[in-house]
Structures are given as structure tokens and as C-alpha cells.
Amino acid sequence: MSTPHTVATFLLTSRLRQFDFAVVDIPGRMSLCERDLARLLAVVLQASSRCRSVCVDLAIPRNVQAVLLHLIDRVPHVERLRIACSLFRALPRAGFPQLSLELSSSTVLDLSLHRVPYLAIFRGSFPALQRLTLSDLPWETSPSPAQFTDFLMRSSSLSYLDLRRMRLTHQYTPLVFTPINLPALRSLRLEFDEEQCPNSVSTLAPWLRRLMTPALEDLQLVFASEDDLSRYVRERLDFAAPSVAITGSFVSPKLICSFFELLTSTTRLDLVGCPGSTILLQLGERRVLDGSRTVAYLPRLTHLLVTPAYWTPLYEGLLSRSSRGELLTVLELVDTDRYAEQQHVPLEYMVALNSLRSIIFLVKWSTRFTAYEVDK
Secondary structure, eight states: OOOHHHHHHHHHHSOOSOEEEEEEOOTTSOOOOHHHHHHHHHHHHHTGGGEEEEEEEOSSHHHHHHHHHHHTTTOTTOOEEEEEOTTOOOOOGGGOOOOOOOOBOSSOOEEEEESOOOSGGGGSBOTTOOEEEEEOOOGGGOOOHHHHHHHHHTOTTOOEEEEESOOOOSOOOGGGGSOEEOTTOOEEEEEEOTTTSTTHHHHHHHHHHTEEOTTOOEEEEEESSHHHHHHHHHTTOOOOOSEEEEESOOOOHHHHHHHHTTOTTOSEEEEESOOOHHHHHGGGOEEESSSSOEEESSTTOOEEEEOOSOHHHHHHHHHHHHHTTOOOOEEEEEEOTTOTTOSSOOHHHHHTOTTOOEEEEEEEETTEEEEEEEEO
């Protein structure tokens, strides 16, 4: 572990054009004392023109605040800012630290907040912001829908938004139900875990429905349990994203079909992990609109990534789609060594699907990965 003196000597004598500054508390050790923090800050400020990234992850919130307030206004070229209190444990409401940390920066492109107990930070402004990641914010400092909306609307260049186990307060006002326009947003990642973060789906859903994302290309959904997916489906959250990736362990065909109904514009689907064999069969099913008409799930699907536990259900599901003219052109198979039956890839199954133009395999044997592509 470097001392302030070692860091100072290196930064002031090296010819590095730029560097990243990180100050992190290590689990099981005492937090950095204020004297050491002051020394580190003095060192960084001497070479501030070369600093491009600041990462602060300390157990004591007041230490985080002290570091940021000293650095942000004095380090002019910071592009990446990560603020975290990974070891922080929320106190009872009466003892929760009411700290004021209102930051603004015209240079930060990538902002990440993890477990930070600072509500005032959402009053700041980051006009150049392109990537925003929020995770595990304490309930006491979760922003209201209006606060969060105002914060994002001041970041019109935002292209990537990642909300991990995040919730909003219930303070909805009529103003909040106006459309929220994020014209540059291309990638949206949502991670839900109701056990760790209760009410995340119910508080985010009304806000998410108001998102206007005309440039959205990639939607990533991560569910800790099937119950989380069920809550998401009940909210009928539908994003017109060409590419959708869903991560989780699901066994209910009815539930996954309800989820597929939301993906009317999806051309690429990534089923990350290992879906059950019944899930793969649903790819070829059709839902009934009325007594005489049916419609296919995922009608525009052309690209599928999947980790099949059993090949036959996948083959039958895709063959059923192919027979009706619902063509799949690219199939990616992620094969892991967890399944004894997958000692070979049954190419004869896939070759029978005439619509396929490319089959991509990512095969893992123990610790070695091999990727190869087969063009038909």
C-alpha cells in the first residue's frame, strides 16, 4: 500500500501524461485518517492538470465528502468520477448523516455513485455527462422522481444509464408525469433485487414509463429472482429497444411468455445464463389474440444468444418459428462445462434451420474459452 510520500515522489518525478487517482478503504483495516487524506490531496493537487479520473471509496461518509470538496473544483480535467461508500452501513434514521455534497462539473463524462448517503448531489449539474451508474443508494437518500428527473434533464448528452438496485421515493407530483426526454440515450441497464432493495420496481415503474428514448438501442435487464421478473411484467414496461438482454433464473413458461409479449420491436435477444428447457420451447409458440387469430412471440427476432441446457427444446422451438417464416439469421450458443451432455455441439440440429446464416459458439472447457463462427 503506497504512502503519501511514495505517491508524491512518483507523480512529481514521472513523465506520465495522465493518471487516475483512487483512494479506497480496505475491508478489515482501519479507515484512512484525516491527516493521511490531507497529504494525499496535497499530492494530487500538485499534479492536478494530469488527473483524468477520481475514485473515492471510503467507509466514513465525511471523509468522502472532504476528499471531493477539495478535489472537484481544483482538478480541472477530471473525466471519470466514482463516488462510493462500499463499507458504509446505514445508521438509524435519527443518526443518519445529513451531509451536504452538491457537486457540479463541466468535464465529467462518466459518473458512478455507489451507496452514497448524499441526497444533495442530485442538485448538481454535469452538462457533459455521457455515462451514469447508480447502485445501492440508501433509502434515506434516494431521490424523489422530480429530483431525479431534473438531474437527468441537465445532462442532455447522456448515452448510457445504469440503475442497479435503485428506488425512488413515493413523492410523485403532477409535474413528474410529463414526458422525460433523453434524446441521446442509447443503452439502458436495469437491475432489480426486491430482497436487497424493496419497492425498486414499483417506485421506478411510473418514472420509467415517462422516458422518451428515441435513440435507445440496447436494453439490459437483470433480475435476482423470478418474483422480480413477475413484478416487472405486471408493470407492463415496454421499451422499443432492438437489442434486449435478460439475466436471471426462470422456470415459468407463462411468465417468460408474458415477458416476450413486451418485446414487439426486439431483433436481438440475449438469454444470459441457463434458461429451462420449457423456456426455449416458448420461442416457437404463438399467443392467441382472439378466437381466430394468433401472433408470434418476438415477431422481429433475427439474432438469439442462449445457453441451452438441452438442445432438443431449442431446436424444436426454432424449427417451429422457421416453418412459419419467422426467420432467425444469427444464433450464438454459449456453452459451459456445467452440463455433462454438452461434450459435443450437435451441428446437425442447427444446419436443419435453413434461415440461419451464421452460428457463433463460445465454448468454455474448464478455464479456456474458444470462440468460433460457422457460416452456412
